Amino acid sequence: NAGVMQNPRHLVRRRGQEARLRCSPMKGHSHVYWYRQLPEEGLKFMVYLQKENIIDESGMPKERFSAEFPKEGPSILRIQQVVRGDSAAYFCASSSQQGEGTEAFFGQGTRLTVV
Amino acid sequence: KQEVTQIPAALSVPEGENLVLNCSFTDSAIYNLQWFRQDPGKGLTSLLLIQSSQREQTSGRLNASLDKSSGRSTLYIAASQPGDSATYLCAGPNDYKLSFGAGTTVTVRA
Numbered sequence: 001n002a003g004v005m006q007n008p009r010h011l012v013r014r015r016g017q018e019a020r021l022r023c024s025p026m027k028g029h030s031h032v033y034w035y036r037q038l039p040e041e042g043l044k045f046m047v048y049l050q051k052e053n054i055i056d057e058s059g060m061p062k063e064r065f066s067a068e069f070p071k072e073g074p075s076i077l078r079i080q081q082v083v084r085g086d087s088a089a090y091f092c093a094s095s096s097q098q099g100e101g102t103e104a105f106f107g108q109g110t111r112l113t114v115v
Numbered sequence: 116k117q118e119v120t121q122i123p124a125a126l127s128v129p130e131g132e133n134l135v136l137n138c139s140f141t142d143s144a145i146y147n148l149q150w151f152r153q154d155p156g157k158g159l160t161s162l163l164l165i166q167s168s169q170r171e172q173t174s175g176r177l178n179a180s181l182d183k184s185s186g187r188s189t190l191y192i193a194a195s196q197p198g199d200s201a202t203y204l205c206a207g208p209n210d211y212k213l214s215f216g217a218g219t220t221v222t223v224r225a
Contacts (some may be wrong), residue, residue: 106151108157
């Protein structure tokens with residue numbers, strides 16, 4: 001049973017370009033969470049999605065960032081018109097159910113560098 | 116809202132010494148607490164998940180305790196090795212999402 005798969009592992013974008021980060025949850029998991037780790041900072045929650053629904057996007061910047069989890073295919077975190085401050089590690093986690101204390105499993109992350 | 120704190124931010128010990136890593140949380144009605152390891156430039160490796168009904172959880176040289184009343188969890192690593200050098204993160208649930216501490220970066224000197 002493969003774990004949470006994220007790709008690409010490393011992504012370099014020039015300022016103003018778009019970045020697309022993909023996350024395939026563990027088999028049987030329908031809940032996906034995205035977290036961001038800025039340099040020298042802890043992981044911060046960004047968004048929680050279920051299939052075709054955004055449940056909580058309270059941690060997402062209001063502009064340029066969007067996320068989706070379609071019925072088929074991976075979850076996508078999309079960053080438009082990237083800026084240097086978007087350089088960070090982006091982690092995806094998945095779980096089999098919702099609820100406080102449900103164990104989430106993390107992917108290896110995508111390291112975005114904006115040049 | 117659950118807030119998680121880890122002190123110290125960094126720790127350096129000689130090989131063979133036991134490691135004690137501390138994690139504090141604000142909401143004592145915590146369902147569970149999870150410890151992770153992160154190597155530089157790498158992802159998160161889950162080490163131990165300790166449920167609120169448990170007081171301890173063990174895996175090999177690792178032992179985690181959870182004291183809800185004091186809002187503290189401790190990760191013990193016995194007989195440390197240079198390969199234990201990494202950043203250790205603890206995280207507690209905040210509704211369905213996790214609140215992470217900033218981590219303790221451990222260096223084990225050979």
